[in-house]
Amino acid sequence: MSDIESEKPMDSHQEEDLHDSQPGSDMELRLSRCRRCEHHEPPRGKLSCYDWMADIPGASEGCDMVEVQFKNTRKGFFLNSLHLPIKIGDTVAVEAAPGHDIGTVTLTGPLVKRQMRRANIKNAGETRRVLRKARPADLDRFEEAKAKENDTMIRSRKIAEELKLNMKIGDVEYQGDGNKAIFYYIADERVDFRQLIKVLAETFKVRIEMKQIGARQEAGRIGGIGPCGRPLCCASWMTNFVSVGTAAARFQDISLNPQKLAGQCAKLKCCLNFEVDTYVESIKRLPPKDVRLETADNTFYHFKYDVFNRLVTYSTDKSVPANLTTITADRAFEVIAMNKAGEKPLTLLPESESRQAEKKPYADLLGQDSIARFDNAKKKKKRKPKAKQAPKEPQGNSGESKRENAGAPAAAQPQQQPRQHKPRNDRDRKRQKPQRDEQRGEQRQPKQQPPKPQQ
Numbered sequence: 001m002s003d004i005e006s007e008k009p010m011d012s013h014q015e016e017d018l019h020d021s022q023p024g025s026d027m028e029l030r031l032s033r034c035r036r037c038e039h040h041e042p043p044r045g046k047l048s049c050y051d052w053m054a055d056i057p058g059a060s061e062g063c064d065m066v067e068v069q070f071k072n073t074r075k076g077f078f079l080n081s082l083h084l085p086i087k088i089g090d091t092v093a094v095e096a097a098p099g100h101d102i103g104t105v106t107l108t109g110p111l112v113k114r115q116m117r118r119a120n121i122k123n124a125g126e127t128r129r130v131l132r133k134a135r136p137a138d139l140d141r142f143e144e145a146k147a148k149e150n151d152t153m154i155r156s157r158k159i160a161e162e163l164k165l166n167m168k169i170g171d172v173e174y175q176g177d178g179n180k181a182i183f184y185y186i187a188d189e190r191v192d193f194r195q196l197i198k199v200l201a202e203t204f205k206v207r208i209e210m211k212q213i214g215a216r217q218e219a220g221r222i223g224g225i226g227p228c229g230r231p232l233c234c235a236s237w238m239t240n241f242v243s244v245g246t247a248a249a250r251f252q253d254i255s256l257n258p259q260k261l262a263g264q265c266a267k268l269k270c271c272l273n274f275e276v277d278t279y280v281e282s283i284k285r286l287p288p289k290d291v292r293l294e295t296a297d298n299t300f301y302h303f304k305y306d307v308f309n310r311l312v313t314y315s316t317d318k319s320v321p322a323n324l325t326t327i328t329a330d331r332a333f334e335v336i337a338m339n340k341a342g343e344k345p346l347t348l349l350p351e352s353e354s355r356q357a358e359k360k361p362y363a364d365l366l367g368q369d370s371i372a373r374f375d376n377a378k379k380k381k382k383r384k385p386k387a388k389q390a391p392k393e394p395q396g397n398s399g400e401s402k403r404e405n406a407g408a409p410a411a412a413q414p415q416q417q418p419r420q421h422k423p424r425n426d427r428d429r430k431r432q433k434p435q436r437d438e439q440r441g442e443q444r445q446p447k448q449q450p451p452k453p454q455q
Contacts, residue, residue: 049107049115051088059109066130067107067115068094071173072221073235076103077116078130086130093138093176095128098207102134102142102176119239138176145174152204156183159199167191170218180207186218216241219265226263233270244268248276251283253305282307287332294339296346300325314348325349 049067053059064080078094080086090105107115121127134142153172160167167187174181181204185191193210200208213221220234234241249256249272263269286305293300293314300314303321312332316323325348327335338345 049111051107051109051111053109053111054088063108063110063112065112065116065127066092066105067112068092068103068130069106070101070103072171072223073217073239074173075106077112077119077121077127079127080130082130082132084130084133086133091134091139093131093134095131096175096177096180099175099177099179100131100138102138141178142176145176145178149174152181155203156200159203160196163196163199165191165193165196167193170213171221174206178206180209182209182211184211184213184218184221186213186215214241215265215267216270219263224264228271232264234265238270241270242273244270244272248272251276251279253307279307286310286329287312287336291336293332293335293348294344295335295348296344298323300348 064083066078066080066086067075068078069075076094084092086092086105086108088105088108091102092105093100093102095101149172152174153169156169156172160169166189167185169183169185171184172181173184181200183200185193197208197210216234219232220238223235224232226232230236244267246256246261246268248268249261252272252275254261254272261268261272283305286307287302289302291302298316300316301318303313303315303324305312306326310329311326312329313324313326314332315321315325327348327350331348331350335345335348
C-alpha cells in the first residue's frame with residue numbers, strides 16, 4: 001500500500017511544501033520558468049533594468065525601496081514601509097499629490113539604490129510610500145482614466161489653438177485615481193499658459209499640471225522603430241539626453257546629409273555620440289590635416305583618413321582628388337620628419353612598395369576593362385559561290401548529240417556538272433534566279449527543222 005501511495009502524483013499543498021523546504025533548488029527554477037512560459041509574460045516595458053542579483057539568497061533583505069514605472073518613460077522610487085511581499089511585475093498603489101497613483105513594479109532589492117544614485121535622488125526622507133497592492137476597484141478606476149487620455153489630448157490641442165499659443169501638446173497622462181492630469185507640451189519659446197490652465201480645469205474638472213519636454217523626450221514617450229531596425233534608444237534605455245552636433249559626424253567621416261543624420265524627432269541622432277570619443281582618440285594618433293608632404297615631384301595635401309586601418313590618403317590638389325596616394329600613418333610621420341630636416345623623398349610610397357609597383361605593372365591581357373570591347377561587330381563568313389549548271393540542249397538534237405559524244409574521245413567529253421541543290425533560303429533563291437532565267441531563255445528558242453532530203 002505504501003508503494004502505491006508513493007506512485008500517486010503530489011497534491012498542490014504537497015508541492016508547495018516541497019518548494020518551501022527546498023528554496024533555490026533546480027526544480028523550483030524549472031517550475032518558475034514553466035509558469036512564465038504558460039502565462040506568456042510580456043516584457044516589463046521601456047527603460048527596464050535587469051535584476052542580476054535576484055538569484056542571490058538574502059540580497060533583497062535590508063532594502064525597502066522599490067522602483068515603480070508609470071505611463072511610458074515616467075518612473076519613481078517609493079518606500080515599502082509596510083514590508084509588503086512585492087515582486088517585479090506587481091501593480092501597486094502609491095502616494096501622490098493629491099490622492100494615489102497606479103504603477104508597475106520594475107525593480108526591487110539593492111539595485112534600486114544604485115538607480116537612485118544614478119538619478120541624483122539623495123534625500124530618502126522625501127520619498128513617498130507604497131500604500132498597497134492594487135485592488136480590482138483601483139484597476140477599474142485606472143482603466144477609466146486611461147480611456148479619456150486620447151480625447152483629452154485632442155480637445156486640449158484645439159483649446160490651445162483657439163488661445164493662439166505657440167505650443168504643441170504631445171501627450172496627456174491621468175493619475176491612477178483620475179483626480180489629476182499631466183499635460184506634456186513642446187514649445188520653442190516661453191509660453192504663458194495661465195489662461196490655458198484655467199480653461200482646461202473648467203473643461204475637464206481635474207487638477208492640471210503642465211510639463212515641458214523636448215523633441216527627443218517626446219519621441220521616447222511615443223516610441224517607434226529606428227532605421228537600424230531596433231526600438232528607439234530614447235524609448236528603450238536612454239534617460240539623459242546630451243546635445244548632438246555636426247562635429248560628431250565630421251569626426252566619423254559621415255556625409256552631412258540631414259535626411260540620414262536626423263532621427264524621428266527631427267533632431268540629430270543620439271547614436272552619433274556613441275563612438276565619437278573613440279574616433280577622437282584614434283585621430284590623435286594620425287598626422288594632422290593641415291600638414292602637407294613635400295616630395296621631389298609634387299606637393300601632397302590631406303584628402304581623407306581610414307581610422308580603423310590607420311591609413312591616410314593624400315592628393316596633389318587641395319580641392320579636387322588628383323593623383324591619390326594612400327600610405328600608412330607611420331610612413332606619413334616619416335615623410336614629415338624628412339621634410340623638417342630639409343629632405344624630400346622621391347615618392348610618398350616606401351621604396352619596397354615602389355619597386356613592386358614597377359616590377360608588376362597592370363596589364364589587361366583579356367581586354368575586360370576595354371570600354372569598346374562590344375563595339376566591334378562580328379564579321380560574317382563569306383560563302384563560296386556555287387558552280388553554274390550547263391544549259392540543257394533541245395530535245396530534237398538529242399540523238400545527234402549522243403552520237404557525237406559516243407564518237408568523240410574520252411578526253412574531249414565534257415565533265416559531269418555537280419548536282420544542283422534545292423534553295424534553302426532567300427539568299428540561295430536570289431543566286432539561282434539568273435541561272436533559271438538563262439535556262440528558260442535557251443528552252444524558248446525555236447526548234448531547228450531538219451534539212452529536206454534531195455530528190
